[in-house]
Amino acid sequence: MASSNITLVAGSPGAGKTTWISQFLTDQSQDLFYLCPGMGRDSVDLVRIGYRFPWVSVIPENQAQTVLAGLPRQAQVYLELGFHLDLASPLLATLPCQRVAVLPPSLNQSEWHDWADEVIPGNDIQDAGRDPLPELWRSPLTGQVFDPPSLDELLIELTGGAYGKVMRLKGIFEMPDGRAFHIDFVQGLPGIEYTELNLPRWLQGRPNRFSGLEVVGHHLEQETISKTLLASCLADDVLAQYQHQYQRLHPDEETKEVFSI
Amino acid sequence: MKLAVISCIHGNYEALNAVLSDIDAQKADQIYCLGDLVGYGPYPNAVVEMIRSLDIPTCQGCWDEDIVEGLNACECSYPSQLAETRGRLAHEWTNSVIHPEVREYLATLPMTLKLDNLCFVHGSPSSQHEYLLPSMDGFAALERVLSADADVLFCGHTHVPYVRDLEDAALSVNVQQPDQTESPKQFQVALRQIVNVGSVGEPRHGRPNATYVLYDTDTAQVTLREVPYDYAKTCLAILEQGLPPIFAWRLARGMEFAERADDPTHVCER
Numbered sequence: 369m370a371s372s373n374i375t376l377v378a379g380s381p382g383a384g385k386t387t388w389i390s391q392f393l394t395d396q397s398q399d400l401f402y403l404c405p406g407m408g409r410d411s412v413d414l415v416r417i418g419y420r421f422p423w424v425s426v427i428p429e430n431q432a433q434t435v436l437a438g439l440p441r442q443a444q445v446y447l448e449l450g451f452h453l454d455l456a457s458p459l460l461a462t463l464p465c466q467r468v469a470v471l472p473p474s475l476n477q478s479e480w481h482d483w484a485d486e487v488i489p490g491n492d493i494q495d496a497g498r499d500p501l502p503e504l505w506r507s508p509l510t511g512q513v514f515d516p517p518s519l520d521e522l523l524i525e526l527t528g529g530a531y532g533k534v535m536r537l538k539g540i541f542e543m544p545d546g547r548a549f550h551i552d553f554v555q556g557l558p559g560i561e562y563t564e565l566n567l568p569r570w571l572q573g574r575p576n577r578f579s580g581l582e583v584v585g586h587h588l589e590q591e592t593i594s595k596t597l598l599a600s601c602l603a604d605d606v607l608a609q610y611q612h613q614y615q616r617l618h619p620d621e622e623t624k625e626v627f628s629i
Numbered sequence: 630m631k632l633a634v635i636s637c638i639h640g641n642y643e644a645l646n647a648v649l650s651d652i653d654a655q656k657a658d659q660i661y662c663l664g665d666l667v668g669y670g671p672y673p674n675a676v677v678e679m680i681r682s683l684d685i686p687t688c689q690g691c692w693d694e695d696i697v698e699g700l701n702a703c704e705c706s707y708p709s710q711l712a713e714t715r716g717r718l719a720h721e722w723t724n725s726v727i728h729p730e731v732r733e734y735l736a737t738l739p740m741t742l743k744l745d746n747l748c749f750v751h752g753s754p755s756s757q758h759e760y761l762l763p764s765m766d767g768f769a770a771l772e773r774v775l776s777a778d779a780d781v782l783f784c785g786h787t788h789v790p791y792v793r794d795l796e797d798a799a800l801s802v803n804v805q806q807p808d809q810t811e812s813p814k815q816f817q818v819a820l821r822q823i824v825n826v827g828s829v830g831e832p833r834h835g836r837p838n839a840t841y842v843l844y845d846t847d848t849a850q851v852t853l854r855e856v857p858y859d860y861a862k863t864c865l866a867i868l869e870q871g872l873p874p875i876f877a878w879r880l881a882r883g884m885e886f887a888e889r890a891d892d893p894t895h896v897c898e899r
């Protein structure tokens with residue numbers, strides 16, 4: 369345990385915590401662990417790290433204690449702390465670790481500065497502070513497949529403030545051609561980032577893998593967001609039509625994908 | 630003579646009032662309206678009453694037709710499933726509040742209006758639902774103007790104003806008759822114009838301001854007018870009337886509520 373390296377990473381939403389951690393997760397020669405306490409099992413970050421770096425052990429919250437107690441020698445552990453987590457929590461205080469805060473360069477003073485051993489300059493965004501603490505709203509969507517132009521429209525409205533002030537938005541969304549995308553928005557940075565996930569195309573009915581939306585902001589109209597999300601999803605018969613059409617156009621890929629699922 | 634041509638008011642009474650005041654200030658002699666008096670906005674009956682009380686010659690728009698005949702929007706109208714759901718909601722709401730005599734009036738509106746070498750339509754001469762987009766193929770665009778037997782074709786329906794000159798079109802036709810050599814024939818078509826006048830009540834040009842067009846029949850000069858108005862009042866009325874609140878958010882940004890065409894090659898079959 370003593371020889372393992374634990375790094376706690378905290379900072380304002382959208383400053384780039386996950387991005388900063390990701391650069392250390394490419395080294396497959398080490399035992400790598402990633403945790404994101406306070407986010408349950410199905411957080412977008414947790415799932416995405418698992419997809420991008422399959423060699424990293426992604427530890428769900430309920431196994432954190434056990435895993436941390438029995439770490440292999442030389443293990444590298446990255447613990448990402450959500451903005452809503454109390455930095456003075458006893459769990460964090462007892463861990464022998466390196467504390468890193470990823471913060472907007474324009475932020476010169478904060479409780480993160482007092483807490484961290486090292487401050488990393490992240491995205492140059494306005495730090496909205498924690499007073500009042502923003503809301504975190506999550507909507508797991510597993511099995512839902514989106515009408516792509518409806519999803520685009522919804523994301524433009526959401527990030528444009530139609531359903532409350534959105535500071536941060538991330539999600540994993542399923543498309544009718546079987547692909548899944550990671551979507552990332554940070555208030556103050558230009559545009560909405562779409563990244564295709566390296567996953568087999570899901571062309572047999574509703575995808576049985578995690579997808580979902582996470583929004584951080586103020587005065588979020590959660591019920592309206594939920595309704596609009598569902599209105600953007602495809603009905604069973606429409607999804608079946610799309611999948612059938614795709615398989616007809618790409619017969620080779622179909623066989624390959626059926627084996628890989 | 631100075632004409633003012635307006636279109637696509639969509640139940641937005643505030644915007645219509647502001648445009649009528651501007652037309653007054655510009656000293657136009659005659660107003661023409663290209664339809665879509667109702668749909669989306671909170672005051673369909675009041676808008677129709679105003680247009681009727683001023684005796685403004687008006688063509689039938691796609692929404693006016695749908696309120697008379699039942700929803701018949703072309704699949705090219707909706708950019709997404711979400712937009713289609715919203716479009717249907719707006720149609721049902723309008724259908725439920727419209728007065729019987731307003732419906733009767735909308736049924737009497739003609740497809741096209743003519744004034745000398747000018748023709749007025751909502752979408753295109755062949756359909757209220759067809760979009761004449763500025764990027765439409767030049768030959769197809771010219772065909773629409775020629776089919777209207779006009780030099781200038783005024784249209785709306787896309788909600789984004791533009792003026793398109795179809796200049797010096799040379800049409801070449803090869804005529805092959807039995808026992809004769811092929812003889813190419815040339816037709817020279819003089820300058821024709823498509824003038825899209827935009828939208829009074831549901832603009833889609835990225836700003837909330839109403840748009841319409843002034844046309845001088847003596848000089849053939851087209852002037853595009855953009856008129857600011859108190860859109861917050863319309864937004865409030867959208868919320869009060871129980872229309873989808875997202876319409877208010879989109880109106881304030883000059884974004885389409887639901888329908889939007891983006892395929893210039895699509896030919897509406899209705």
Ligand SMILES: [Zn+2]
Binds near residue numbers: 639787
């Ligand atoms: Zn219209």
Ligand SMILES: [Zn+2]
Binds near residue numbers: 690692751786787
């Ligand atoms: Zn129309």
